[in-house]
Amino acid sequence: MNLRTPIKHCRNCGAAVVYRIPDDGDTKLRAICPACQTVHYENPINVVGTVPYWGDRVLLCKRNIEPRFGKWTLPAGFMELGESPAEGAARETVEEAGAQFEMEELFTVMSVLHVGQVHLYYRARLLSEVFDPGFETIEARLFTEAEIPWDEIAFRTVSQTLQHYFADRRTGQFALHHASIV
Amino acid sequence: MNLRTPIKHCRNCGAAVVYRIPDDGDTKLRAICPACQTVHYENPINVVGTVPYWGDRVLLCKRNIEPRFGKWTLPAGFMELGESPAEGAARETVEEAGAQFEMEELFTVMSVLHVGQVHLYYRARLLSEVFDPGFETIEARLFTEAEIPWDEIAFRTVSQTLQHYFADRRTGQFALHHASIV
Numbered sequence: 097m098n099l100r101t102p103i104k105h106c107r108n109c110g111a112a113v114v115y116r117i118p119d120d121g122d123t124k125l126r127a128i129c130p131a132c133q134t135v136h137y138e139n140p141i142n143v144v145g146t147v148p149y150w151g152d153r154v155l156l157c158k159r160n161i162e163p164r165f166g167k168w169t170l171p172a173g174f175m176e177l178g179e180s181p182a183e184g185a186a187r188e189t190v191e192e193a194g195a196q197f198e199m200e201e202l203f204t205v206m207s208v209l210h211v212g213q214v215h216l217y218y219r220a221r222l223l224s225e226v227f228d229p230g231f232e233t234i235e236a237r238l239f240t241e242a243e244i245p246w247d248e249i250a251f252r253t254v255s256q257t258l259q260h261y262f263a264d265r266r267t268g269q270f271a272l273h274h275a276s277i278v
Numbered sequence: 279m280n281l282r283t284p285i286k287h288c289r290n291c292g293a294a295v296v297y298r299i300p301d302d303g304d305t306k307l308r309a310i311c312p313a314c315q316t317v318h319y320e321n322p323i324n325v326v327g328t329v330p331y332w333g334d335r336v337l338l339c340k341r342n343i344e345p346r347f348g349k350w351t352l353p354a355g356f357m358e359l360g361e362s363p364a365e366g367a368a369r370e371t372v373e374e375a376g377a378q379f380e381m382e383e384l385f386t387v388m389s390v391l392h393v394g395q396v397h398l399y400y401r402a403r404l405l406s407e408v409f410d411p412g413f414e415t416i417e418a419r420l421f422t423e424a425e426i427p428w429d430e431i432a433f434r435t436v437s438q439t440l441q442h443y444f445a446d447r448r449t450g451q452f453a454l455h456h457a458s459i460v
Contacts, residue, residue, distance in 0.1 A: 101316065103289045110287035110294065121413050124358065134283065139323040140357050142396065175322050176306065180389035180458045181396060202454060205384065207362035214324065214363060231303050272384060272454060276362045 100138070100212070103127040108134045140212045143253075144184040145172020146220035147261050148197050153238035154261065155222065157192050159250055160234045167250035170217065170257060171195070185218045193236040194228025197221060204260060206253045207276040215253040219261075219270065252277055282320070282394070285309040290316045322394045325435075326366040327354020328402035329443050330379050335420035336443065337404065339374050341432055342416045349432035352399065352439060353377070367400045375418040376410025379403060386442060388435045389458040397435040401443075401452065434459055 106113055106129035113127040118135050127136040147170055148155040156168040171192040175184040182199055189195050200219035207214050227236040239245075241262045249255040256275060264270045288295055288311035295309040300317050309318040329352055330337040338350040353374040357366040364381055371377050382401040389396050409418040421427075423444040431437040438457060446452045 101290055105287055105289055105292035107285045107287055107289055107318075108283055110292035112292065136289075137356065138359055140359060140361075141321040142324065174319065175396075177320055177322060177394040178391055179322075180391070180456070181387065182456065183458075202384075202387065202456075205363065207365075209360055209362070212359040214357075274362070274364065274384075276365075 103136050103138070106132060106134055107136065108132050138212070140207070140214050142175040142181060142184075143172055143208075143213050143215045144175045144181045144188065145170050145215070145217050146185050146189045146197070146199070147203055147217055147257060148189060148193065148195050148220040148222050149261070150222040150225050150238055152265070153240050154244075154258065155193055155195060155227070155236060155238055156244075157229060157232075157236045158234040159232065161232050164250035166234070166248075168245055168248050168254075169250040170254050172215065172217070172254075181216050182218055185216070186220075189220060191230050192233050194230065195220075195236070196223040196226075198223060201270065202272060203270065204253070204257045204273045204275070206256065206274070208253060209276055209278050215251075215257075217253075217257045285318050285320070288314060288316055289318065290314050320394070322389070322396050324357040324363060324366075325354055325395050325397045326357045326363045326370065327352050327397070327399050328367050328371045328379070328381070329385055329399055329439060330371060330375065330377050330402040330404050331443070332404040332407050332420055334447070335422050336426075336440065337375055337377060337409070337418060337420055338426075339411060339414075339418045340416040341414065343414050346432035348416070348430075350427055350430050350436075351432040352436050354397065354399070354436075363398050364400055367398070368402075371402060373412045374415050376412065377402075377418070378405040378408075380405060383452065384454055385452065386435070386439045386455045386457070388438065388456070390435060391458055391460050397433075397439075399435075399439045 111131035171189040173188040197220040293313035355370040
């Protein structure tokens with residue numbers, strides 16, 4: 097989980113913050129510490145994942161955690177310090193699906209504006225159809241386009257990424273897709 | 279500026295945090311509040327910018343702020359909540375260069391691992407060679423490849439992005455480039 101609560105106290109000294117526009121030319125309200133003057137910026141964070149494919153099928157994971165317990169998702173999670181987006185996407189694919197795969201190109205970049213997230217999905221060519229999902233996943237399995245449980249997909253970025261994947265697969269040309277979700 | 283200091287106090291209640299691995303299956307050390315149990319995650323943040331071009335020339339801005347005061351950079355800055363990466367890149371290009379342009383494709387995705395940043399640069403086709411730089415910029419001007427002041431470029435992601443830009447321009451094919459900087 098990584099849902100951010102409002103900043104009430106300074107991470108440096110613990111004093112209660114105030115919200116005001118800094119004096120350095122900034123134009124946005126920031127949480128500022130009146131005691132030690134630390135400015136606390138808040139910026140979007142990245143969720144990174146893959147579209148793992150095997151022939152005409154795509155790997156989905158049934159979530160064993162909240163939010164969206166029991167719904168299906170592509171393997172994805174919050175990018176960590178010390179890794180690139182592709183490394184994070186690969187890590188999540190190992191953790192959530194126990195899949196063997198080869199990373200391919202960046203495929204979707206989707207801003208989820210109301211939660212301050214950017215979701216980045218890479219295509220990943222599966223090297224095996226045997227999976228060993230971790231504790232976050234109830235079941236990992238392959239779906240053809242016709243089998244995708246569209247009403248049981250956990251997140252809109254996942255259903256949009258899947259739609260782009262199957263559409264591009266029909267044309268044989270994979271492009272990079274951008275979208276914003278309000 | 280947006281350099282993060284270590285988390286010493288809880289943003290929710292102000293108590294001093296401890297660093298330990300949470301009990302929820304996580305595998306990484308997190309700053310956890312012993313008083314209210316808030317887990318404070320730290321994730322990479324995005325720097326978004328453009329490669330604004332006019333014919334065979336690229337727009338660079340001479341920095342009027344630290345870090346790298348007086349060095350040349352592509353227009354770029356920290357992505358803000360409520361915007362997409364492309365919207366942030368466009369905003370920075372207006373703020374730092376006062377340029378008129380049309381956004382094009384994502385061009386480089388560069389992880390700067392030691393500072394926990396991802397730099398995303400988009401190509402941007404300039405619509406005018408008149409600029410109106412803001413307070414962060416001493417001077418905004420166009421450079422041909424031969425004129426680029428390579429020893430005076432502010433950041434490695436900028437020089438690498440410029441190198442990719444001129445190399446791709448020679449072939450006439452612009453690809454998406456990924457890199458990690460340790």
